[in-house]
Amino acid sequence: MTSTSEKTVPGAADTAGDGPKAGRGRPVRHRDHTVPPWLFVVPALVVYGIVVLYPSLAGVVYAFTDWSGIGGFSFTGTENFRTLLDDGRALESVGNTLLLTIAVVVVQNGIGLLLALGVHTNIKSRAVLRLIFFAPAVVSPVMIAILWKYVYNPENGAGLNSLLGAVGLGGLRQDWLGDPSLALWSVAAMVVWQYAGYSMVVFLAGLQGVPVELHEAARIDGAGSLQRFRYVTWPLLAPALTINLMLSTIGGLKLFDQVYAATNGGPGTSSETLSTVLYKEAFVYGKFGYSTAVALVLALFVAAVSLVQLRYLRAREVTA
Amino acid sequence: MSTSMTLGTAAPGRGRRRPRYGQYVLELVMIAVAVVFLFPVYALITLAMKDPRQISESPLSLPSPPTFGNFGDAWSSASLGPALVNSTVITAVSLLLLIVLGSTGAYYLARCARGLGYGLYILFLLGIVLPFQLGMIPLYKLVDDLGWLGTYQGMVLFYTGIQLPFTVFLYTGFIRALPPDYAQAALIDGCNHRQAFTRVVFPLLRPITGTVIILNAVFIWNDFFTPLLYLGGSDKETVPVGIFAFVGQYVSDYGLVFAGLVLAALPILIVFVLLQRYVIKGFAGGLKG
Numbered sequence: 159m160t161s162t163s164e165k166t167v168p169g170a171a172d173t174a175g176d177g178p179k180a181g182r183g184r185p186v187r188h189r190d191h192t193v194p195p196w197l198f199v200v201p202a203l204v205v206y207g208i209v210v211l212y213p214s215l216a217g218v219v220y221a222f223t224d225w226s227g228i229g230g231f232s233f234t235g236t237e238n239f240r241t242l243l244d245d246g247r248a249l250e251s252v253g254n255t256l257l258l259t260i261a262v263v264v265v266q267n268g269i270g271l272l273l274a275l276g277v278h279t280n281i282k283s284r285a286v287l288r289l290i291f292f293a294p295a296v297v298s299p300v301m302i303a304i305l306w307k308y309v310y311n312p313e314n315g316a317g318l319n320s321l322l323g324a325v326g327l328g329g330l331r332q333d334w335l336g337d338p339s340l341a342l343w344s345v346a347a348m349v350v351w352q353y354a355g356y357s358m359v360v361f362l363a364g365l366q367g368v369p370v371e372l373h374e375a376a377r378i379d380g381a382g383s384l385q386r387f388r389y390v391t392w393p394l395l396a397p398a399l400t401i402n403l404m405l406s407t408i409g410g411l412k413l414f415d416q417v418y419a420a421t422n423g424g425p426g427t428s429s430e431t432l433s434t435v436l437y438k439e440a441f442v443y444g445k446f447g448y449s450t451a452v453a454l455v456l457a458l459f460v461a462a463v464s465l466v467q468l469r470y471l472r473a474r475e476v477t478a
Numbered sequence: 479m480s481t482s483m484t485l486g487t488a489a490p491g492r493g494r495r496r497p498r499y500g501q502y503v504l505e506l507v508m509i510a511v512a513v514v515f516l517f518p519v520y521a522l523i524t525l526a527m528k529d530p531r532q533i534s535e536s537p538l539s540l541p542s543p544p545t546f547g548n549f550g551d552a553w554s555s556a557s558l559g560p561a562l563v564n565s566t567v568i569t570a571v572s573l574l575l576l577i578v579l580g581s582t583g584a585y586y587l588a589r590c591a592r593g594l595g596y597g598l599y600i601l602f603l604l605g606i607v608l609p610f611q612l613g614m615i616p617l618y619k620l621v622d623d624l625g626w627l628g629t630y631q632g633m634v635l636f637y638t639g640i641q642l643p644f645t646v647f648l649y650t651g652f653i654r655a656l657p658p659d660y661a662q663a664a665l666i667d668g669c670n671h672r673q674a675f676t677r678v679v680f681p682l683l684r685p686i687t688g689t690v691i692i693l694n695a696v697f698i699w700n701d702f703f704t705p706l707l708y709l710g711g712s713d714k715e716t717v718p719v720g721i722f723a724f725v726g727q728y729v730s731d732y733g734l735v736f737a738g739l740v741l742a743a744l745p746i747l748i749v750f751v752l753l754q755r756y757v758i759k760g761f762a763g764g765l766k767g
Binding site: 203214280301309320324362408437454 | 501504505507508509511512515516517518521522533537579582585586589594595598601602605607608610611612613615616617619620635636638640642643646671675696701703707717718721725732739746747750751754758761762
């Protein structure tokens with residue numbers, strides 16, 4: 159235990175000599191006195207252990223059992239994972255999860271960036287526009303999904319199809335959630351609608367950190383607005399892009415509420431994702447062991463993608 | 479990154495430019511985008527103010543005359559009053575615990591950045607990446623065994639634990655940038671560590687506490703999946719769970735359903751508009767870490 163840090167720790171001895179002669183400088187020995195006792199972290203650690211650490215570890219163990227939620231269970235080795243490889247619905251859900259995530263990440267951040275560039279100007283309506291575009295992000299995803307389920311329903315008079323008809327685009331009318339080849343993309347569009355403003359806000363914070371002088375200098379050097387975006391703004395937006403890509407990717411992989419409320423995985427299995435499958439396996443079919451195996455696959459996806467993204471994206475960040 | 483701001487004397491650069499036609503075109507394009515963007519909201523609000531006959535005869539037009547009966551009916555049939563109380567209690571108590579546990583834990587982790595402190599910090603960061611679904615079922619069994627399904631304390635325990643990693647992460651980053659001299663002075667003046675923290679350090683954490691409140695409050699208030707599992711069917715249902723059940727029950731009565739949605743979304747939207755500066759800053763800045 160390092161509760162010794164309360165007293166003078168050995169490591170501090172070599173620098174402790176700075177104290178008297180440095181005068182105003184921060185004496186390391188005193189700094190050690192400011193280390194609070196480790197009791198400070200105990201309550202947080204206990205709650206974190208009960209709610210996250212223990213259940214996650216148990217989840218990893220259950221992934222290798224035939225646990226049904228009631229009574230005992232036996233270890234079945236890798237059987238759950240072999241079942242998963244033969245389970246058409248689970249495999250389709252892996253593909254759907256990846257497609258949904260890619261669609262949401264690309265479109266949400268593309269639109270978010272365009273909105274941010276549009277709002278980060280001198281236009282008079284910029285404050286109101288920022289408010290409007292961001293507002294859906296603070297509303298419950300389930301309520302957004304209920305609203306969009308109505309908008310997508312072709313039988314409804316105030317839905318998307320009626321709007322398309324009213325503006326002369328009647329040829330584009332679709333059964334947005336009822337058509338198996340469209341349902342997943344319709345869910346993606348709904349998620350983009352809710353969170354494009356969120357990406358916008360993160361990009362805006364990045365844009366506000368781009369020095370005006372750099373733009374002026376580039377302008378004097380004869381750079382057009384596209385060139386200034388490409389060579390001045392874009393590189394300096396890298397930290398904002400990192401945050402946006404990480405958030406939307408992790409959010410996309412874990413997406414549940416919107417799919418559950420809008421399609422519940424249907425029609426058929428066409429919009430089933432990893433989180434809807436693991437939910438159904440556990441709470442509809444009572445296959446808790448198999449469900450945690452699916453959850454473990456999801457966890458590995460999320461961990462792998464976030465590590466790779468973080469490493470690659472951090473590397474391309476520059477400072478002004 | 480903040481160094482870039484000190485270079486900025488933005489005012490002359492901006493003021494020099496005269497408004498150009500391009501700017502008016504951009505303004506019109508952005509407003510047009512916003513109008514299309516708001517179409518679902520238009521449908522939501524206008525349908526909530528129509529009776530069934532108006533909905534079937536003139537669904538797209540403005541409600542004439544607008545009726546407000548749907549709102550009263552939805553309020554009582556969706557039990558929105560109790561749901562709002564439940565959501566408020568669960569969100570408030572969870573936030574309180576997150577602030578207390580998160581700030582004290584982070585205080586230790588930030589000041590003891592070697593050995594045990596560093597190891598524990600990494601352990602907490604792990605919780606940000608782990609999807610909660612991995613521990614979902616064992617935790618559900620645990621809460622069930624405690625007899626806490628359908629109770630406030632079950633939800634409060636869940637939210638405090640699940641949001642602690644992110645909260646600890648935010649607080650630790652902020653405290654590390656804070657000079658230890660303040661607490662040191664308090665200790666020399668005879669405070670013990672607890673007093674130095676509550677009287678000197680914690681008040682200095684106000685900006686990051688604001689971010690912690692905003693980000694966690696929006697998440698907890700809107701969360702659906704776990705309250706559906708833990709509270710579904712009980713009298714402790716939160717707003718999103720209550721609304722979901724209500725919509726399932728009155729699925730074809732769109733005026734009523736949409737009035738319920740409007741009422742359910744209103745509290746958080748009002749808070750958002752009132753505190754928009756802080757909310758947007760919290761979302762954009764808090765995530766920078």
